[in-house]
Amino acid sequence: MTRVAIHQPNYVPWAGYFHKLAHCDVFIFLDDAQFPKNSFVNRVKTRGDGAPGWLTIPAKPKLGTPIHAVVPGQADWPARHLDRLRNDYRKARHFSAIWPVLEQVYADLPGDNLCAANVTLIQVLAEKLGLNPEYRLASTIPNQEEKRSDDRLIDLVREVGGDIYLSGKGGANYQSPEKFEVSGIALEMTAFSPAPYDQGGLPFEAGLSILDVLFHTGWDGAASYIRNHADS
Template structure:
């Protein structure tokens, strides 16, 4: 069984869903430290002036604050603002109405914490893409040991996996010797970000999956096969 893991990003990019589609269980790393200036509370979409950062303000706690402890800041104001931004940049996209009808019930709910909000979005977007991989919260698997590789090995062992699928950005810190000693095969994601018609202007790569779905709807799934 192949396991992959990732932080619960906000409206993630295409590579996030490619990894999810290519494993048997996808672990949501909810009990790790909340990353500053990363993608847990922000994403990139397309504007007429280029890539635009769509950022969810959060309540900053202690330095060691975990993702599952992170609260949204004034969500009743900021979530509607994000909907307006999506409308402003994508209202003319062919699948705007299709996608916004899926997202609207989530944005209109009352949320206190970042994690459940992001999870609701991730599950909805995965369903649009036809991805049925089970999601498991890392916090539900017990307290892992210290160390990045040790944490991942522990999660794999708890789930009975024989293979861990890693993003290529983790090459610098994954310990292949530790994985091998644990009897785990360490594989790296093979993914080329898709190039697709974006509707206007020059193509901007590595945007949120929202950008792809706005222009290609459910057919977006075929772009994840690259």
């Protein structure tokens, strides 16, 4: 049985995104979806010594631009973000273990393509966390009838030989279990429960970037965290 998960290529996303990566065989980046304004595709929350703040890749594409075609507004954003992350987390417990990897991957990022940068970051961090699903880009998978919503998801799962579609908890609000049943694809729901971890002595804030988990818990701690904290 091949379990498939599908998600937009978000920017250094929260631990729940990696929890889904940990429980699928094939992960499809939905890079042909329209760029969603004010979303997690180009921003995520991190935190230094104070309140959480947005770490944002500047991007203002024309309406209807697919994610894979978005060009950031500043080519040097990787260097800017590195400076911000260094300042935010230099006192974190596992900074010295995480920083060399992060510094290298940011230095090599394609600053002129949002999607390529996001995919690179996700794949590098996932591999370091022991996660190695097969990756595919939705834009490379045929969509002859320009299907949307469940029909498109079902087609994507079929095209990569999937038997099970692994959906996030939010999918229950719009997905039709009947459609998946008729198609012969099993629909599974997964939900990540962001259990508290030590965030440098500050009150716990859920939903921050995976980078926050890494800097505070290390590679092994983060790997255990994303695999084990799921809603029953």
